[in-house]
Amino acid sequence: MQGMTRRPLAPLPPLLPLLPLFLCLLLPCFLASQDSGPERDAWQRPAEVMDALGLVAGMRVADVGSGDGYFTFHLAARVGPAGKVYAVDIDDGDLKKIRRRAKADGLGQVETMLGARNDPQLEAESLDVALIVNAYHEMREYDAMLAGVFRALRPGGLLAIIEAEDEPGKSRESYHDRHRMPAEVVREDAARAGFRFVGERPGFERPEGRKKFYFLIFEKPLP
Numbered sequence: 001m002q003g004m005t006r007r008p009l010a011p012l013p014p015l016l017p018l019l020p021l022f023l024c025l026l027l028p029c030f031l032a033s034q035d036s037g038p039e040r041d042a043w044q045r046p047a048e049v050m051d052a053l054g055l056v057a058g059m060r061v062a063d064v065g066s067g068d069g070y071f072t073f074h075l076a077a078r079v080g081p082a083g084k085v086y087a088v089d090i091d092d093g094d095l096k097k098i099r100r101r102a103k104a105d106g107l108g109q110v111e112t113m114l115g116a117r118n119d120p121q122l123e124a125e126s127l128d129v130a131l132i133v134n135a136y137h138e139m140r141e142y143d144a145m146l147a148g149v150f151r152a153l154r155p156g157g158l159l160a161i162i163e164a165e166d167e168p169g170k171s172r173e174s175y176h177d178r179h180r181m182p183a184e185v186v187r188e189d190a191a192r193a194g195f196r197f198v199g200e201r202p203g204f205e206r207p208e209g210r211k212k213f214y215f216l217i218f219e220k221p222l223p
Helices: 016-034 037-044 046-052 070-079 092-104 142-152 172-178 183-192
Strands: 060-064 084-089 110-114 127-133 153-164 196-206 211-219
Touching (some): 060 070, 070 084, 142 153, 153 183
Antiparallel strands (some): 153 211
16 A cells, blocks of 8 residues: 555575475485385395395295395295295384285285294294395394204205495494494304305495495205
């Protein structure tokens, strides 16, 4: 209206100081997308992992440290209804997610196992293959866990361990905190448990942080 004085608009708050907050809110979603679904398939190459282990329909396999089941469901598709996939974890919350999805998808070959920190709770000589992906560094009682996996594999069965690279010479506690484990340490642990080292296959690189993972294969020797 005539005669009224317009007040100047208040300046917009500077956005730059808020940028770290936005990044903190968005980063977990970005990381989660790289750890599941097609985004993870692109860098983790699960079909190549299963090919390297000779997995075919009808085989029995354990996903030890399964989390919410990224590899569990790839394994279930590969072994089919005639096979068996044991999803082993100490977090029953994650196992509940796996059970819900397996039921919804009609995957009777998937069975969850609530493991202990020192025992995967798997039957003796019940497996053709055991897979531990990005979980070995979390195992505080690693000797007991490997003994349990060794016991669960049939003679000639394979163990695959996929872990993030790190330099040797540090404490186990530091590896646990950094979510990494040197391949040399894994090989020493596996040998102590009675496994024979078969070889190393091409590894993986997660785009975020360019985190690199190695892929080791061991065998439970024949008698």
